[in-house]
Amino acid sequence: MEFAILLITILFVSLFQIAVPFFVKRTVVFGVTIPYEEARHPKVMHYKKLYAIITAIVSLIAITGFFIWNQDTTLGETKLVLIGSLIPFVILITGLTLYFYFHYKMTKLKKEQKWFGEIKQVRVADLEARSKDEMLASTFHLIPAVISVTLIILSMNLFDQLPNQIPTHWGPDGTPDAFTDKSWLSVLSLPIISLVFQFMFFGINLFTKQSGIKINAGNVKSSKLRQLRLRKYTSWFLFLTNILMTLLFAFLQLNLLYEDLFSGSLLLLVPFGFTAIILAGALILAIKVGSVDSDFEGKVIDDQSANSKTESVDEDKYWKGGLIYFNPNDPSIFVEKRFGIGWTLNFANPIGYFVVLVPIALILILSFSI
Incomplete structure (x- = not known):
């Protein structure tokens, strides 16, 4: 089961890195802003x-190697899991290395082509876009907190009945193999960690x-559609992640409170199901958002804005390496990523640190304090 989970994760990371x-967006290539009309430039x-070919070769070698290692009975399950966990990072590091190389090449090409x-650079404001925004209300994310608070109360009531050694890890057969006082x-x-995630x-x-x-x-028409899709589907994906993480943590907590409540096979199937649903959700998100205002759209939108000599303001100076956004003039805390699907922080806005980094720090402190 662990092999299947790792293999699915490796395949997903590989396909994502190849396609990214x-x-x-058409107008952002390896973190560098280009005019819309240059989106199909031969060098671009x-x-x-x-990038896709090199990443595909590295991924194929890694997946083949993982299959071969899985056939080696002398390797041991622990080493196999360790290798399977490291492979996605190898693929990600390969993609990141290639990204920086092509970021440099694109920056050079942009200067050479002038x-x-x-082109006249302007900012576009669409007053009707907000009325079409279909993001979920933030209060939805507080609903799962009821489960976490209930589990805290239940755990406090059962504290005296629990054994002196608490299981922290379960083996491949569902039997606890690691404990803490x-x-x-x-x-x-x-x-508590689940509650912190929910507020985050x-x-x-x-x-x-x-x-x-x-x-x-x-490219007003297509770019607006992409923005609205990004906001809608990322909010749904975030809520799905919240619900699934809450259920997973509740499942593990109930298994801790009531020994032998769940069978060993169920202890294996639940994490597998969690991983499969999250990856499927991420795939749907990538398709829904990435199919608009991108090469996957299959055509260049031929509207009035696409044929004009007008482009949005070039904000490359606010993007460090095309990945880190630092713009004190932008009140937004989150902005669309330049490489990938989703959002990233505006690191010039300190509120973002409290929203993301502080909860993550609390979770890490709690995890390593046990």
């Missing part, structure tokens, strides 16, 4: 295809909903 240059397409030299922290850590998701959704809807002046 093609489902990002060559860089994207070369793009934006004769019973304490209030070890007993309540799972529902609430904050992310709240401030994402307040972020600006950035529309490309060179």
Whole structure:
């Protein structure tokens, strides 16, 4: 079962990394802003295809190697899991290395071609876009908190009945193989961590909903549709993640409170199901958002804005390496990623640190204190 989970994760990471240059916005290539009319430039397409080919080769070698290692009975389950866990990081690091190489190539190409030299740069505001925003209300993310609070109360009531050694890990047959001393922290850590996640998701959704809807002046129609899809489907994906994480933590906590409540096979199937649903949700998100205003759209939108000599303001100076956004003039806390699907922080806005980094720090402190 662990092999299947790891294999699915590796395949997903591989396919995502191979496809990522093609489902990002047309006007942002490897973190570099280009005019809409240059989206099909021969060198631009060559860089994207070369990135995909190299990433595909590395991924194929990694997956083949993982299959071979799985056949080696002398390797041991622990080492196999370790290798399977490291492979996605190898693929991600490969993609990141290639990204920076092509980011440099795109920056150089942009200067050589003198793009934006004769183009008027403007900011587009669409007052009707907000009325079409279908993001979920942030209060939805507080609903699962009822489960976490209930588990905290239940755990406190059953504390004296629990054994002195609390299981922290279960083996492939569902039998506990790692324990820690019973304490209030070890007993309540799972529902508390779940509660922290829920408030973090609430904050992310709240401030994402307040972020600006950035529309490309060179392609108003398609870029607006992409923004609306991004906001809608990421809010649903965030809520799905919240619900699934809450159920997973509740499942583990109930298994801790009531010994032998769940069978060993169920202990294996639940994490597998969690992983499968999350990856499926991420795939749907990528398709829904990445199929608009990207190479996967299959055509260049031929509207009035696409044929004009007008483009949105070039914001490359606010993106460090095309990945880290630092713009003190932008009130948005979250902005669309330049490489991938989803959102990233505006690191110039300190509120973002409290919304994301502080909860993550609390979770890590709780996890390593047990």
